[in-house]
Amino acid sequence: MSEVPYDAIVVGARCAGSATALLLARAGHRVLMVDRASFPSDTMSTLYIQQRGVAHLRRWGLLDRVAARCPALDRVSYTIGAVRLEGCSRPVDGVGAAYAPRRSTLDALLVEAAVAAGVEFRPSCTLDGLLRDEDDRVTGVRLRSRGVRCEERARLVVGADGMRSTLAELAGARTLIEDEPKTCVYYAFWDGAADHFELYEAQDRWIGAVPTDDGQTLVQAYFPQHEYARVRTDAQAAYLEAVRATAPDLHARMLDGGCTERLRGTGHQRNFFREAAGPGWALVGDAGHHRDSITARGITHAFLQAQMLADRVAGTTEDAPRLDLALRSYARERYDALIDDYHDTLSTARLSVPEHRVRMIAEVARDAARTEDFFSAMGGAPRPATADSGARSAAEAVRWMRAQRAQRAAAVKG
């Protein structure tokens, strides 16, 4: 038996942290997970889990519990100008529907599953320092819980503590790529209002309606970042007017059912990649990589990273050089898996609707297979090169992709 009490300490217990802790415990590791919050509790999110994310929940044996709480979203409508597409994306690993559970439901369910797998969980427990050995390797954490301080040691410390990650700061994780915030977003819950996932796009506006637990619908309105100062002075009025002007039918249904919770919103969504790992530490979820929420990929990416990290490090924690090798390969895999989605998201978050895009989508609307491709691309599925843009030829698309990759590689090296 090793003298180090834990193989891994995971800081943060929502979709990235609980999923990582669950997978490491299932692989036979001794795991401590802490969160300064207690559960069940909500966090800011518009809730939509893409099929790719749902496929992870199914693989982990958790989909039935999510499906018991909220409707399957197997139909999407998307309206841009006078053009309306209706359909769904292609199934991912046999999963045809997205889901949008309340975060109080999803995160609590993930915590429960992690604890059932053997994870020791301490809620209301805050990370405020790291322990290091003489080689500067991270060897544990300093914690504070209800006024009591303690230290815990582990072979690996995982930061799943969100966009403002304390662990990233304490570990000195460098920011590799950063782009300016692009949008601000406000959302509220409405009784009824929608029976499927609805999206509306217009110049400078992006409206979504997401059916969730208990017959409620979350309705979100995105604005460009440069409007944030104005919007926040009367966010309620700006939100309702954006929905009315962009999606009048949805607006009428919202008012019919009535609003059930206060408006929430943020204009502080950063776009970045941080270093994913270093000696004795790793970052998963928003702690290591954050992007605007407009493309609804954060939860799916958190699951993906949890699975990647667990796959890489399982069985290596007793041997520091092997663990470090595994962490380096996690870092490479994370970058390759998420960089294209990052650029897609920044592009959507510009909230720009050029005329040629509307014409391209009108073409797509005529063809069921292309509509399915379109919704699949929206969900983050890899796209055929020719579908990259209505205006690009296949050869242009390949050249463009190569140039993008070269630029990103240069950015990371620099």
Ligand SMILES: Cc1cc2nc3c(=O)[nH]c(=O)nc-3n(C[C@H](O)[C@H](O)[C@H](O)COP(=O)(O)OP(=O)(O)OC[C@H]3O[C@@H](n4cnc5c(N)ncnc54)[C@H](O)[C@@H]3O)c2cc1C
């Ligand atoms: C407005 C908005 C809408 C969104 N909509 C969607 C969507 O529709 N679909 C989607 O997939 N994604 C969406 N996202 C993104 C998604 O919510 C995040 O990507 C996801 O929550 C990241 O999970 P995480 O576990 O990495 O971090 P978080 O959910 O941020 O969890 C971090 C946890 O760490 C804990 N913590 C922080 N610091 C400490 C500390 N020092 N000590 C102990 N614990 C600590 C916190 O209490 C928290 O519980 C949205 C985000 C926003 C802001």
